[in-house]
Amino acid sequence: MDIKEYFDRISYRGSYNKPDLATMSDIFQHHIQAVPFENLSIHCGERIELNLEATYNKIVKKKRGGWCMENNYLLSWVLKTLGYDVTLLGARVYVPEFDAYPEEMDHLLLQVQLDGKSYIVDGGFGMPYQLWQPMELISGTDQPQTPGVFRFQEESGTWYLEKVKRKQRVLNQSTSTSQNVENEVCRRIYLFTLQPRDIEEFRGCNAHLQTAPDSLFVTKSICSLQTTDGVRALVGWKLTEMKYNYRDNTDLVEIRILADEEIEKTLKEKFNITLDKKFVPVNTSRLSLF
Secondary structure: OOHHHHHHHOOOOOOOOOOOHHHHHHHHHHHHHHOOEEOHHHHHOOOOOOOHHHHHHHHHHOOOOEOHHHHHHHHHHHHHHOOOEEEEEEEEEOEOOOOEOOOOOOEEEEEEEEOOEEEEEOOOOOHHHOOOOOEEOOEOOOEEEOOEEEEEEEEOOEEEEEEEOOEEEEOOOOOOOOHHHHOOOEEEEEEEOOOOEOHHHHHHHHHHHOOOOOOHHHHEOEEEEEOOOEEEEEEOOEEEEEEEEEEOOEEEEEEEEOOHHHHHHHHHHHHOOOOOOOOOOOEOOOOOOO
């Protein structure tokens, strides 16, 4: 594995000889705009391996994306290689339709200690809830970013990440979302503790999420990528493109339903992804990703 090859993959041309916040933020920004959050392997007969070298080959050499346990595992290697103090953490992702968090952790994120402060680095969430910069780990303070205002709330050692939602102008609304989602002003994203984790603790989660019949990742094919001013996502056959804060604290949203013959071209042109095996789109879950 070669850090310079990784930098070529994300088109990073900046310096990396000083492990400071500016460098980490710049690398992170390049990563999320180059590496999609995606689970397409599940829907074209491939297994997602919890193995650093396999993840490196998939994301860097094959120019694919990955889910949290791939994106953030790779980012942990990148940051450690550059001299950052990185700890793996586990989270449980909020499900708005059930107004609940799962009982078991289902998300990998990173904690970075830097200059006496602690930051959360998460390049593996995707969709409109993807952080665009590392977030300082402080409770109750709004941290505005391009996608919106994020903040942490801490209660008895448990940390909650949430995002204040903007209004949306949908150009061609074709599918409705649930009332819970429609009426949200603030979206809870996930909860976590600061208990250090080992990658081996995610092995069961990695297997379960790609095989369980009711798993979101089994019932939806997902590919999302952050752009210079928003996010685009292909979920099943539905292509959503969002421009953040295009005016008056409102996000502009455009939705299009693709035909089967448009999928391969769209993955290449919109996400820079070319798959080795036949891909079968899926969207049988009612859970909303927006």
